[in-house]
Amino acid sequence: MKIASKVYTAFLFLFLYAPIVVLVVFSFNASSTRTMWGGFSMRWYEKLVQDQMLLLALRNTLLIAVISAALATALGTVAAIGINAYKGIARKMIMNVTKFPMVNPEIVTGVSMMLLFVFATRLFGDSSLGMGSLIIAHTTFCLPYVVLSVMPKLNQMDSHLYEAAQDLGCPPVCAFFKVVFPEIMPGIVTGLIMAFTLSIDDFVISYFTSGTTQTLPIYIYSMTRKRISPEINALSTVLFGVILLLLLVINLRKTKDKKAEVEK
Numbered sequence: 001m002k003i004a005s006k007v008y009t010a011f012l013f014l015f016l017y018a019p020i021v022v023l024v025v026f027s028f029n030a031s032s033t034r035t036m037w038g039g040f041s042m043r044w045y046e047k048l049v050q051d052q053m054l055l056l057a058l059r060n061t062l063l064i065a066v067i068s069a070a071l072a073t074a075l076g077t078v079a080a081i082g083i084n085a086y087k088g089i090a091r092k093m094i095m096n097v098t099k100f101p102m103v104n105p106e107i108v109t110g111v112s113m114m115l116l117f118v119f120a121t122r123l124f125g126d127s128s129l130g131m132g133s134l135i136i137a138h139t140t141f142c143l144p145y146v147v148l149s150v151m152p153k154l155n156q157m158d159s160h161l162y163e164a165a166q167d168l169g170c171p172p173v174c175a176f177f178k179v180v181f182p183e184i185m186p187g188i189v190t191g192l193i194m195a196f197t198l199s200i201d202d203f204v205i206s207y208f209t210s211g212t213t214q215t216l217p218i219y220i221y222s223m224t225r226k227r228i229s230p231e232i233n234a235l236s237t238v239l240f241g242v243i244l245l246l247l248l249v250i251n252l253r254k255t256k257d258k259k260a261e262v263e264k
Helices: 002-026 043-050 052-084 088-103 106-124 131-156 160-167 172-201 204-209 216-224 231-263
Strands: none
Touching: 002 231, 043 052, 043 231, 052 088, 052 131, 052 172, 052 216, 088 131, 106 131, 106 204, 131 172, 131 204, 160 172, 172 231, 204 216, 216 231
């Protein structure tokens, strides 16, 4: 039974990661064909760096990801602290409303946001879909993930510590940054990394709210509509490496937090 379980697990991981391995390997293929190996080469990575449209899309993606992740982290942390102050059924209802955007289909969110931005454009005049609408959209769908990352840390914290700090003469704002903020910092960092990762990876919502602004996923989609260049293999490999690195950071932080809790 143990052997069968190991074989099943091996086949499962092979099924999941074999396409990615092939993608990474062929990103170093000197040949332009996608079926024959022509020798090791960095040719497609060099072309990737020289592609000005791609570099512009990368700049837009990183700018949107950084700004939206920072906004979502700030708003999500404040929201989590506010939700944590509620008790009973009111808190459950607010949490259910907060979780709803996570289970809502992305295409529904994307279309509804597009309609909202178009309505706002007609209402206020000269604005249009672009960088601003993308930042607002990305901040909106990243927000619940930050709240759910910070909430467990607030639940683990002794609620009397904040009150004790105030009783000892610490002003409310100072007490928050001296007592509460260090306790919930791991959750804030995890939420920030998750928001950044989700923003970089998003396509559906970005497609409906981007206007004339191109992000990296949209640029990749436009490449696949024509003859697919091996350049996309190199681009996908870089994206996979970045996301994998961020996930490793998140998992290492979670492991470190669990060890710290056990030691306490």
